[in-house]
Amino acid sequence: MAVQPPRPKLPPLTALRAFEAAGRLGGFTPAARELGVTPGAVTAHLKTLESALGVQLFERRHKGVALTELGARVLPDFTRAFRQIDAAVQRLETEAAPGLVRIATTQDLAQLWLSPRLPRLRRAGLQVVPVPVDGPEAARGIADLALFAREGEGIAAPLIAVAAPGLVEAQLPALDPAEALVLAGPLGDWEVWAKAAGHAGFQPRGPVHGSAALALEEAANGAGVLVIARPLAEAALGQGRVVDPYGVTADSGVSLALWPLRDLPEGSAAATVLAALL
Amino acid sequence: MAVQPPRPKLPPLTALRAFEAAGRLGGFTPAARELGVTPGAVTAHLKTLESALGVQLFERRHKGVALTELGARVLPDFTRAFRQIDAAVQRLETEAAPGLVRIATTQDLAQLWLSPRLPRLRRAGLQVVPVPVDGPEAARGIADLALFAREGEGIAAPLIAVAAPGLVEAQLPALDPAEALVLAGPLGDWEVWAKAAGHAGFQPRGPVHGSAALALEEAANGAGVLVIARPLAEAALGQGRVVDPYGVTADSGVSLALWPLRDLPEGSAAATVLAALL
DNA sequence: CGTTCGGCTCAGAAAATCTGAGCCGAGGCT
DNA sequence: AGCCTCGGCTCAGATTTTCTGAGCCGAACG
Numbered sequence: 001m002a003v004q005p006p007r008p009k010l011p012p013l014t015a016l017r018a019f020e021a022a023g024r025l026g027g028f029t030p031a032a033r034e035l036g037v038t039p040g041a042v043t044a045h046l047k048t049l050e051s052a053l054g055v056q057l058f059e060r061r062h063k064g065v066a067l068t069e070l071g072a073r074v075l076p077d078f079t080r081a082f083r084q085i086d087a088a089v090q091r092l093e094t095e096a097a098p099g100l101v102r103i104a105t106t107q108d109l110a111q112l113w114l115s116p117r118l119p120r121l122r123r124a125g126l127q128v129v130p131v132p133v134d135g136p137e138a139a140r141g142i143a144d145l146a147l148f149a150r151e152g153e154g155i156a157a158p159l160i161a162v163a164a165p166g167l168v169e170a171q172l173p174a175l176d177p178a179e180a181l182v183l184a185g186p187l188g189d190w191e192v193w194a195k196a197a198g199h200a201g202f203q204p205r206g207p208v209h210g211s212a213a214l215a216l217e218e219a220a221n222g223a224g225v226l227v228i229a230r231p232l233a234e235a236a237l238g239q240g241r242v243v244d245p246y247g248v249t250a251d252s253g254v255s256l257a258l259w260p261l262r263d264l265p266e267g268s269a270a271a272t273v274l275a276a277l278l
Numbered sequence: 279m280a281v282q283p284p285r286p287k288l289p290p291l292t293a294l295r296a297f298e299a300a301g302r303l304g305g306f307t308p309a310a311r312e313l314g315v316t317p318g319a320v321t322a323h324l325k326t327l328e329s330a331l332g333v334q335l336f337e338r339r340h341k342g343v344a345l346t347e348l349g350a351r352v353l354p355d356f357t358r359a360f361r362q363i364d365a366a367v368q369r370l371e372t373e374a375a376p377g378l379v380r381i382a383t384t385q386d387l388a389q390l391w392l393s394p395r396l397p398r399l400r401r402a403g404l405q406v407v408p409v410p411v412d413g414p415e416a417a418r419g420i421a422d423l424a425l426f427a428r429e430g431e432g433i434a435a436p437l438i439a440v441a442a443p444g445l446v447e448a449q450l451p452a453l454d455p456a457e458a459l460v461l462a463g464p465l466g467d468w469e470v471w472a473k474a475a476g477h478a479g480f481q482p483r484g485p486v487h488g489s490a491a492l493a494l495e496e497a498a499n500g501a502g503v504l505v506i507a508r509p510l511a512e513a514a515l516g517q518g519r520v521v522d523p524y525g526v527t528a529d530s531g532v533s534l535a536l537w538p539l540r541d542l543p544e545g546s547a548a549a550t551v552l553a554a555l556l
Numbered sequence: 557c558g559t560t561c562g563g564c565t566c567a568g569a570a571a572a573t574c575t576g577a578g579c580c581g582a583g584g585c586t
Numbered sequence: 587a588g589c590c591t592c593g594g595c596t597c598a599g600a601t602t603t604t605c606t607g608a609g610c611c612g613a614a615c616g
């Protein structure tokens with residue numbers, strides 16, 4: 001008879017969303033990435049949900065988690081339901097701002113690859129906005145297109161070395177480890193490039209940058225030689241801010257990929273932009 | 279190019295829920311009732327949503343609001359989507375606690391009408407829990423059945439007058455305005471009863487109670503005569519705690535209604551309870 | 557046997573959400 | 587005209603939710 005505490009409430013939508021993501025992706029950590037929160041937050045949500053319902057949704061394994069039988073049974077319903085919500089939101093946003101195309105990408109790709117290509121699209125009346133996200137997983141529902149580097153097919157992204165024109169002058173600069181600027185990540189892989197250039201085992205010792213834009217700026221300012229994926233350096237090469245003194249190209253294995261994050265209606269602004277950029 | 283503030287996010291689910299409810303119910307106030315919050319909270323949600331999207335979803339009319347053309351266009355998608363969520367939650371809860379049946383009702387009905395009937399159901403292995411809510415509108419999604427007084431068909435709820443047995447003794451108590459206990463609301467309508475009893479125009483002056491349980495307790499303790507819907511007094515009459523000294527019955531126009539808040543699968547615990555209580 | 561992976565816990569911080577009270581304009585009523 | 591009611595708005599402040607960050611722990615990997 002005890003009529004529970006004051007306000008009976010439905011389980012919080014945000015906890016349900018966490019359950020859905022964790023179930024679909026098979027873990028709290030990937031779910032956290034998708035939701036743009038820390039894993040601890042997901043843990044907390046699931047704990048809330050499970051204790052509110054008095055049921056276990058996940059089995060805690062030594063490494064990771066797995067849906068319980070009950071969890072697996074109800075998950076598809078939630079996946080469907082949230083997909084519908086996302087679709088409705090997408091539609092609303094599209095209708096709210098027709099002609100606006102959001103591209104989820106990294107700061108670097110936005111600045112060095114996308115930005116130079118936008119003016120032409122703008123002139124065609126398409127409003128394109130880069131949305132900075134940590135990774136493709138976090139792009140769910142917040143953009144129309146995704147642009148990221150990834151292994152496999154796409155826009156080729158071979159590695160080249162670049163340096164300030166002033167550094168080259170009459171002769172090729174010697175490869176000095178102390179002046180070898182490093183861009184972290186596969187888009188700035190010195191090892192691969194050095195091998196292709198016949199300097200296998202070369203150890204760059206210059207400053208390490210996380211940002212391609214900054215690394216490129218440094219190179220343009222004469223700080224040294226930088227290995228970088230060509231598409232990122234194209235604008236700077238075109239403006240003569242850097243040059244490719246060695247002419248050595250190496251395949252990094254990754255390429256730039258641009259893909260739709262949802263169904264793009266035929267002839268929609270997003271579809272047009274996608275076609276124009278490829 | 280300005281890459282907006284740090285974290286691009288999807289519109290908060292709770293604001294979307296507010297939009298859906300307001301759109302479906304045609305106003306912020308009814309939506310607030312359904313969501314169990316104040317109208318101000320709904321106003322705020324809609325403001326958030328509209329400014330996040332940069333779109334007007336509602337036209338503000340002098341009295342109330344109306345969906346804009348855009349709002350009306352997208353509303354059905356959201357209604358469908360949230361219905362799916364609710365259904366998924368219902369299913370999850372049912373699977374989490376099979377045999378548990380939640381009945382949304384008022385404190386009074388739970389205590390005076392439902393409670394006496396539960397032991398029999400419990401003996402049949404059905405776990406029935408009353409969920410106290412403000413009104414039927416607020417019951418959405420948090421219970422399986424709803425039990426409320428309302429105009430129209432249902433379990434008849436004629437008005438009778440009751441008093442403590444000690445008050446009656448040898449003769450009928452005179453109708454003393456000062457000892458006429460009042461239960462607020464249609465389930466305690468003195469005017470209707472008095473007219474049926476041939477005392478048209480009688481003005482009760484006793485204490486006014488909002489709670490039927492409390493009013494009945496007062497009557498049982500000899501505080502005076504109380505007009506109340508018979509179903510609420512049945513248990514007390516059966517125990518001899520109060521008696522019906524006048525034997526006058528008046529139709530209040532309202533009755534008790536018990537109805538399902540969602541599809542009840544054939545043979546489910548909720549369906550069984552519904553059948554047993556009617 | 558050290559390292560990595562993934563989840564858990566806890567305290568504190570930040571943000572979302574809610575309330576309550578009063579305001580305002582329009583329409584209905586007398 | 588004057589009064590009342592209705593429904594939404596605003597604002598400050600309170601409350602609750604949600605999130606982070608740092609450290610812990612056990613198992614699997616190599």
